[in-house]
Amino acid sequence: MTFLKEESYGTVKAFFLSSAVWFVIGPLIGFIDAVHLAAPDLLGNISWLVFGRTRPMHTGVVIFGFIGTALIGSAFYLVPTLLRTPLYSERMGKLSLWVWNLSIASGTITLSLGYSQGREYAEWVWPVDLGVLLTFLLVFYNLFRTAGGRQEKTLYVSVWYIFAALIYSFLIYFFGNAAWSPSYGAITGLPDAVLAWFYGHGVVGLFLTPLALALAYYIVPVVCRSPLYSHSLSLLGFWSILVIYTHIGTHHILQTPVPSWLKVLAITGSLGMIFPVMTVLINLWLTMRGRLGMIHADMGGKFVMAGLVWYLLTCLQGPLQSLPMVQRVTHLNNWVIAHAHMGVLGFSGTIALGGIYFILPRITGRPIFNRRWADIQYWLVLIGMAGFFMVLTAAGLIQGNGWQNGLAVYKILPEIHIYMILRASIGLLIVCGASLGLINIYLSLYGVRGKGDTSLDQQGKT
Ligand code: HEM
Ligand code: HEM
Known part of the structure; x- marks a missing residue:
């Protein structure tokens, strides 16, 4: 199969090109959303273009399609480069991209046809969710096997971020999309809202953020031709974001009757986020x-x-x-x-x-x-x-x-x-x-x- 052929950096190239395509489609749908809000009658009542459908189409494509694809593609470059070993399987890498792209495309099309799970950032219907989860598994396995054969024993902080992001993304996506109960949703009432925002918050904080930071930690020292200012600080930032970020999603629903202790935890944790963020930024700025x-x-x-x-x-x-x-x-x-x-x-x-x-x-x-x-x-x-x-x-x-x-x-x-x-x-x-x-x-x-x-x-x- 030519689309799965082994080629040096073939996976990275294919991920980058896909991301560039999604980067055109996602904001274009965002523009349609914006037209709806500026001129609500302009697009008439075309069913597949109503705001309630185009909005989740937009967020799904930009988050997973554009940014997620570029960041996962970068991980396929960073892990082998930092560990001085070739990627375990280019073929599996490309397969993961096909599953990923098909999931995003079918999620977007089914949303335009009116099929939605009705949970923010988790709107895609369950067969699509299975594709997303399968991709995370394939990418994790491929990179894990790559790490297994590594020449470089030290794990630079970017590698930590990438593996943490893949593990967390799989888990939060599984729970947030109620993958075990697709027809009824997760649980009922307020606990369901808490779970939904544990997920919604995790998508940006535990999927996009660590993968983006992995890149920044790699690119800044290379471009500056200077070693990272402090490796200890980098690991402090890594562990503290995992400890704090994971449980503050309730700050999205402070105006609801969730238990007070949960609100307090979310607010104090949100303030505490300044710590991991500043460790990263100070470290990179001193570099x-x-x-x-x-x-x-x-x-x-x-x-x-x-x-x-x-x-x-x-x-x-x-x-x-x-x-x-x-x-x-x-x-x-x-x-x-x-x-x-x-x-x-x-x-x-x-x-x-x-x-x-x-x-x-x-x-x-x-x-x-x-x-x-x-x-x-x-x-x-x-x-x-x-x-x-x-x-x-x-x-x-x-x-x-x-x-x-x-x-x-x-x-x-x-x-x-x-x-x-x-x-x-x-x-x-x-x-x-x-x-x-x-x-x-x-x-x-x-x-x-x-x-x-x-x-x-x-x-x-x-
Ligand atoms: C890659 C670029 C973009 C990204 C990552 C992005 C991301 C997002 C996200 C995360 C949301 C959900 C916001 C929330 O619920 O708080 C959103 C909503 C939205 N975006 Fe974008 N967006 C992008 C480009 C654009 C562009 C170019 C437009 C065009 C004007 C646009 C227009 C909108 C609109 C109208 C909404 C809905 C706002 C609402 O519900 O009131 N976006 N976008
Ligand atoms: C110090 C770290 C951060 C804190 C404490 C924080 C806090 C918050 C809070 C309290 C809200 C809810 C606001 C409301 O509904 O009234 C929110 C919304 C949001 N945040 Fe952040 N944020 C942080 C960093 C980030 C980062 C790094 C990203 C993106 C990578 C991000 C993406 C979003 C998005 C997409 C929403 C809108 C969710 C929605 O309602 O659809 N945040 N954030």
């Missing part, structure tokens, strides 16, 4: 101290740096908005949508793009096809994300304050209409950036030799 020019000169490094700044902002905002008095204004409005885009696109999505642009030249042996296009994509994503943040935060504050003053939800809609139009327009920048990125990544993989990025020639193959 790159005095070398920011080198980061800026490297396409991958540049994306990673931007992602880390978004990480800082997201994780300063996160603890703040987990305080009940703040949530009274920010909960259930566009403030949270701003935070969500900042974390998912700004932090993990931007680092995922950094991973693609950093690794591509190293696996193809030639520079990125067009460095200038990659730069344009960088700016489109950065400006788009900053625009999202400002517009949605402003809209959220207007909503929250209006509600506090007793105004009904519908009364405030005219006031935020302009923000919805702005959001849809800004979103187009991201869609354009993603389309340019797809062409660039495709040509970097299969086109003629590019002239743009000479950083690889300067740095050697690491």
Whole structure:
């Protein structure tokens, strides 16, 4: 079977190309969502395009399709490189991508047909869930066997993050999707909501975050040509995120009658998150101290740096908005949508793009096809994300304050209409950036030799 053929770095290449395709589709569906919110009647009543269907289609594709695919693809590069051994099976790697892509595609299509499990970020129906779970198993087995034959005995922190992410992702996906009881759902009442947010929160914190940090921990020292500032600090950050992040999902449902002890645990844990986040950021910033020019000169490094700044902002905002008095204004409005885009696109999505642009030249042996296009994509994503943040935060504050003053939800809609139009327009920048990125990544993989990025020639193959 040609699509499963053994080829050096074939798995990484296939994952990256798939991610680039999903990066066009996901934001495009997001744009349709935004059109719904800016002009609710424009798209009429086309059943497969109603908001209730396109919204989960959007989140599923961007989280799993775009970012998840790029980050798993990067893991297929990082583990063999860091452990100085070839991947156990390229064929199994490609098989895992096929199962993954088919799951995401069928999840999206079935949602458009109206089939949903009705749990946030777990909307795909159970046969799709089985595909996702199978992928996690295949990827884990492949990388675990790779680690088994390793030449390098020391496990660098990126390897820890990758294996933890795979184990946690499998578990939270299993529980969050109620995989043992597909027709009835998990449990009933409030415990079900707690479980759902243990999952929803874990998708970003235990799937995307560790995989993105694994990349940052690898790319920053390589680009700066400087050893990591502190390995002890890196492991402290690793263990503390696992201890704290796993049980704070209840901060999503503080306004419900869940037990008080659970709320207190969630809020104190959310504040405590500053510790693991700052250990990572301080460690990486001390590694790159005095070398920011080198980061800026490297396409991958540049994306990673931007992602880390978004990480800082997201994780300063996160603890703040987990305080009940703040949530009274920010909960259930566009403030949270701003935070969500900042974390998912700004932090993990931007680092995922950094991973693609950093690794591509190293696996193809030639520079990125067009460095200038990659730069344009960088700016489109950065400006788009900053625009999202400002517009949605402003809209959220207007909503929250209006509600506090007793105004009904519908009364405030005219006031935020302009923000919805702005959001849809800004979103187009991201869609354009993603389309340019797809062409660039495709040509970097299969086109003629590019002239743009000479950083690889300067740095050697690491
Ligand atoms: C890869 C890029 C993107 C990522 C990772 C992303 C991620 C997300 C996430 C996680 C949510 C759920 C937010 C929540 O429930 O709190 C969401 C919702 C949404 N996104 Fe995106 N998004 C991206 C690009 C876009 C683009 C380009 C647009 C177009 C304008 C867009 C428009 C929307 C809209 C309208 C919603 C629903 C908001 C609501 O329910 O009020 N997104 N997105
Ligand atoms: C210090 C770390 C963080 C804390 C304490 C935190 C806290 C929170 C809180 C309290 C909410 C719920 C807000 C509400 O509904 O009123 C929330 C929502 C959200 N957070 Fe974070 N956050 C953190 C980091 C992140 C990161 C790194 C990401 C992405 C990788 C992220 C993605 C999201 C998303 C997607 C939502 C929206 C969920 C939804 O309602 O659909 N967060 N966060």
